[in-house]
Amino acid sequence: MVEPAVEAEGLELVELECLRMKTRWLVRIFIDREGGATLDDCTAVSHQVGDLLNVHDLPPGPYTLEVSTPGLDRPLTRDKDFEKYRGSRVRIRTREPVEGSRNFLGTYVDYSTEGGRRIVTVDVDGRGVRIDRDNIQKANLEYELSGKGQKAKGKR
Numbered sequence: 001m002v003e004p005a006v007e008a009e010g011l012e013l014v015e016l017e018c019l020r021m022k023t024r025w026l027v028r029i030f031i032d033r034e035g036g037a038t039l040d041d042c043t044a045v046s047h048q049v050g051d052l053l054n055v056h057d058l059p060p061g062p063y064t065l066e067v068s069t070p071g072l073d074r075p076l077t078r079d080k081d082f083e084k085y086r087g088s089r090v091r092i093r094t095r096e097p098v099e100g101s102r103n104f105l106g107t108y109v110d111y112s113t114e115g116g117r118r119i120v121t122v123d124v125d126g127r128g129v130r131i132d133r134d135n136i137q138k139a140n141l142e143y144e145l146s147g148k149g150q151k152a153k154g155k156r
Helices: 002-008 039-053 081-084
Strands: 010-020 026-031 064-069 089-098 101-115 117-124 127-132 136-140
Touching: 002 010, 002 026, 002 039, 026 039, 039 064, 081 101, 089 117, 089 127, 101 127
Parallel strands: 026 064
Antiparallel strands: 010 026, 089 101, 089 136, 101 117, 117 127
């Protein structure tokens, strides 16, 4: 229901979170488009999705709706995200340890399929760490500011 409303505005749904807080729900939506989404885009999606949620009485009870862009630490949630951001610096947390660790920071170098398994390869300090895509709990772009007046490293 949310994704078609976002796509109708010419945008991509990056992530949708529905969190139960103490007294209300938090519905958080991240949107983007080639060249970046604007404040007007966020406002339009907020109105569209807010109306849909109210008509369908979802979530049950009071809620707060947040619509924003993913920012510099954009989450990588879909296979196409991994394809698009090859060569970027990433931070990955796995469900189960890989080579004795669950947290990885490095350059994302490859995404492949082997025997039905989707494998993400990250260069961590000069060594290639292969992570099963199904084992990834969370993956985000990671930007490093090099110094005063210099651009951030990574792709956008």
